[in-house]
Amino acid sequence: MHRRGVWDGMAHGLDWSNLQYFHEVARTGTLSGAARRLGADHATVGRRIAALEHSLGRKLFERHQRGYSLTRQGRRLLAIADAMEREAARVEAHAGSDAVGGTVRLSTLEGFGNFFMAPRIGGLLAANPGLVLEWLTIQQLVALSRREADITVTLSPASGARFRSEKLTDYRLALYGAPAYLDRHPPIRDEADLRAHLFTGYIEDLVFTRGLDYLGDLAGGAISARLQNSSLGAQLAAIRAGLCLGVLPVFVAQAAGEGLVAVLGGEVALVRSYWMSVSEDDADNPRVQRVCETLRDSVMAAGDLFMAEP
Amino acid sequence: MHRRGVWDGMAHGLDWSNLQYFHEVARTGTLSGAARRLGADHATVGRRIAALEHSLGRKLFERHQRGYSLTRQGRRLLAIADAMEREAARVEAHAGSDAVGGTVRLSTLEGFGNFFMAPRIGGLLAANPGLVLEWLTIQQLVALSRREADITVTLSPASGARFRSEKLTDYRLALYGAPAYLDRHPPIRDEADLRAHLFTGYIEDLVFTRGLDYLGDLAGGAISARLQNSSLGAQLAAIRAGLCLGVLPVFVAQAAGEGLVAVLGGEVALVRSYWMSVSEDDADNPRVQRVCETLRDSVMAAGDLFMAEP
DNA sequence: CCTCGTCTGTGCATCCGCGCACAGACTATG
DNA sequence: CATAGTCTGTGCGCGGATGCACAGACGAGG
Known part of the structure; x- marks a missing residue:
């Protein structure tokens, strides 16, 4: 069995480093510029771009004498690499903040959150003066990590054993x-x-x-x-x-x-169906429990609103 | 000048590969499992995890005889790595689809899109039977890449010369x-x-x-x-x-x-203020222009709606 | 108790990706 | 035209990251 080489790609999925190199080249427009920012040699950058193109089977850059310019397909990939870059930037930014005081972070789908729960959340805030609620309204496109929030409401139960899920309605x-x-x-x-x-x-x-x-x-x-x-x-x-x-x-x-x-x-x-999931770790946090109860009770109190005939 | 080593981290930012390794170890819970999925050796995985911890100055895993388990800080990082993983997955998914037939992708902020433009978009669709409009309603949290859409409406002009921006109102x-x-x-x-x-x-x-x-x-x-x-x-x-x-x-x-x-x-x-930006490349695409005109005209026709007194 | 399978951790030899150096091409400035 | 400063592309020698092998620990199951 021979060793894995750059040109083989990874056994499973692609090498994120190559995406990082790709992102920098796309940003700066030159191998050399990207190399400087990455602390590497321009030859290395060129080789990794070639490897990425090879593993995707697509040409991402137009080689030009004065630099690299994105092809149409490269531009599509850049949108994705941008998103990854944005996430990566959070690693360093959020590294310090350990968050959490009296805040609970909740994420719900738009329908459940904006059209049902939002007008009904007043009692919870009134009854818990110290509570700050950070509430993410997620759209279908962002299958947000369940770890991003303390409590999530989605269309399916959380997979994996690290979460407790229950059907709301x-x-x-x-x-x-x-x-x-x-x-x-x-x-x-x-x-x-x-x-x-x-x-x-x-x-x-x-x-x-x-x-x-x-x-x-x-x-x-x-x-x-x-x-x-x-x-x-x-x-x-x-x-x-x-x-x-x-x-x-x-x-x-x-x-x-x-x-x-x-x-x-x-x-x-x-x-x-709507499912509510809470991380195993936070399940016994009283504040989190309070919010969960409010969600459960509100749905219960709504009677057959959710299954009403049009 | 000595070469860059694993323990030095990167000159600028961190190595995305290490995040990829981290993500896999967190997912599987063991070095060996992650190594299998990554097509690497468990020793390598362990070294890269150590390097990541070193570069962040934080302990991410609890070393256990039967495997690795996340620390509190590791769990926070996992939320981010999850998001990156999700983006990376799109690379392979989207690699095939080259999209674009008669579709134009538009992204607007929630206020402008949902409360102003949505009820006014009918004429455009009626007048252009072949047109399909993919319309992203973005929230403030997702500073979406402008490359993700053909046309974007945001609160500030696009930076960089690759875009043409104009103030709508x-x-x-x-x-x-x-x-x-x-x-x-x-x-x-x-x-x-x-x-x-x-x-x-x-x-x-x-x-x-x-x-x-x-x-x-x-x-x-x-x-x-x-x-x-x-x-x-x-x-x-x-x-x-x-x-x-x-x-x-x-x-x-x-x-x-x-x-x-x-x-x-x-x-x-x-x-x-609302600004409309369009990529330099698409600026002369007639379909894109058509949509831009519709936005401009709708804002114009609204008179002083936007600056009305409460 | 013994065995098997899994896990982590650690030397060690190897090899592959790396930086280096140089060539060739183009632009800008005078 | 000449020079300086970019850029990409390509061999080459080297060294660090990698895979391998083995040790030690633990749990399951007969």
Whole structure:
């Protein structure tokens, strides 16, 4: 068995160092400049770029006499490398702060957080004067690390044994449109009629969280969204303004008030679930428990709001 | 000059490879397991973990006879490494898709996107039947790479010469509360009265986008938010529900309709700006231009909505 | 108790990636 | 035209990181 060489790539996945080199070359535009910043030789940088291109099977740079310039595919990769760089920068920044005083960090999906929980969180703050709540509203695109927050609410239980997960509730989704939109179009009688319509939905490429690809479940998957937005709030706004149809949780539509009509009421029946997860380490922290209880109790008190008929 | 060694760390920043090794050890819990997955020897993995700890000056793992377990500081680092891992995974996933047919990717801040532009985007889609719009609603926490989208709307012009930026408009912000909240509390006559109140705002740690730290500008910086949320929509919901006070763009408050009263109307006068940036490469793409025009025209047509008095 | 399988930790010889040095090409400045 | 300062690309010799082998410790299972 021979040793692993640069050109073999790694056994599993790629070498993050090469991405780091790539990022620096893309930033500075030259091998030499990147080499200076990395504390390495330009020859080394060139070799690692070549290795990365080889392992991806793609040309990332246009070799030019005066430097390197990104190809189209390189530009796409740079967006990702940028994101990694941003994370890496946090290592040094956050290294000192050990955080935590009276703060609890909670992360929830947009629908549950903004349209259900936000108006109901007052009691918790009133009853606990020392408590500061840091609340991340996450969109489907950022499958945020569960370690980033003390408590997370997501669509599926946390994998791995380091977390305790419990189901909060199931909830129903339905297809909605605005009266103005429905008046302008012929009546919709069955799923087949849907194909002629304009839809909004999540951005397909970015759907990490499994279970948010609603439209695929409709009309045999023949529907796709021409207006794709990462935010539920934007989708709601577009539907209410009468631009298009879209799938919404029933409780979100109710919270939004007037201006929404369920299309094909009974036929389109989607159900998803909210799960609450808390890290094993924090499970017995009283503050964290307090917040968990509030979430649980609020869902309980809401009765059948989540499973209501549209 | 001697060569750079593992123990020296890098000249600038840390070695991403070491983070990759760290991530794998944290995941598997053993050096040997990580080594197998990485296609390396357990001795190598152990040395690199030691090097990372040395360069950070922190102990990341508890050495145990049966494996490695994370320390408290290691757990914090893992959250970051997880995020990097997630990005790295996209490299291989996205490597194939070269995207782009008739799609344009747009990213906007939540206020501008969800509360202004979303209801006004219908004409663009109607006039361009082939166009698919991928629309990222970004929150303040994710200072998303501008390369991630074809067009971005942010609070400041893009730095660097690779982008063309233009100012869309200034906009005004004011302090709002719900009638129910204001009725329950003594009248607010000047900024000093604000100190007794409960506020919502962005998560302080995560404010990357400069210019979203509204509360710091009020009452001499003596105010801080006990309810911190990364999403404007959630803050709006909390304010409307009468839980607290908060700063909102005036046009957002107007779009939200009833249930909001401006506090200290004239005195609290905050102004920010929206900038639209487009990559140099895409500037002459007709589809991209079409979307840019729509944004420009919509803002223009809105008249003084953005600078309206509360 | 013994054996097997797993884990970490540590010398040691080896080899591969590294920095170095130099060549060739282009630009800017005078 | 000449010179100085960039840049990339390519051999070459070297040394440090790597894989290997082995020791020691622990748990499971017969």
